[in-house]
Amino acid sequence: MITEILKGMFTTFKHLLQPPVTIQYPEVKRPVRYRFKGRHELKRYDNGLEKCIGCALCAAACPADAIFVEAAENTDDERYSPGERYARVYEINMLRCIFCGFCEDACPTEAIVLEDNYELSFYDRASAIYTKEMLLVPVPPGGQPTPQKVEPGKYDRAIPEMEDPK
Ligand code: SF4
Numbered sequence: 001m002i003t004e005i006l007k008g009m010f011t012t013f014k015h016l017l018q019p020p021v022t023i024q025y026p027e028v029k030r031p032v033r034y035r036f037k038g039r040h041e042l043k044r045y046d047n048g049l050e051k052c053i054g055c056a057l058c059a060a061a062c063p064a065d066a067i068f069v070e071a072a073e074n075t076d077d078e079r080y081s082p083g084e085r086y087a088r089v090y091e092i093n094m095l096r097c098i099f100c101g102f103c104e105d106a107c108p109t110e111a112i113v114l115e116d117n118y119e120l121s122f123y124d125r126a127s128a129i130y131t132k133e134m135l136l137v138p139v140p141p142g143g144q145p146t147p148q149k150v151e152p153g154k155y156d157r158a159i160p161e162m163e164d165p166k
């Protein structure tokens with residue numbers, strides 16, 4: 001009996017001397033792993049044009065049917081992305097998403113990327129629909145917001161030859 005109590009107390013005191021493993025979330029956040037898949041972001045090129053070309057391959061690849069894409073035509077007076085089309089509507093239903101990353105793998109322009117943000121919370125179903133405005137990253141420094149007015153014929157390929165067209 002005494003032995004068991006002493007064993008138990010030894011275990012308790014042993015842990016008193018060890019550094020704590022808990023962190024003070026949300027003030028302190030643990031860095032995520034390299035391959036962590038968090039909330040999606042829709043990326044832009046350095047010049048501010050959107051990488052998404054509205055092809056809906058991500059929606060086709062999604063096993064949870066969580067993505068809705070509606071494409072529209074670009075013009076050189078109102079250009080959102082290189083090539084013919086852009087995503088006029090882009091929505092992800094986060095209640096359906098299982099964070100598998102298939103959408104990221106299917107995307108031909110690397111527009112949709114699952115990033116580090118894991119702080120997803122909402123109080124009703126409507127708030128679980130993340131819209132294009134919520135997903136699109138801010139314009140990079142030196143870039144222009146979309147839509148842009150560009151020279152005719154400058155961006156006639158949906159997937160530009162340059163990695164980051166200026
Ligand atoms: S991570 Fe998977 S489930 Fe979520 S939107 Fe992308 S393909 Fe669909």
Ligand code: SF4
Pocket residue numbers: 051052053054055056057058059069087106107108109110111112
């Ligand atoms: S995110 Fe990628 S796969 Fe999805 S519509 Fe845009 S370009 Fe196509």
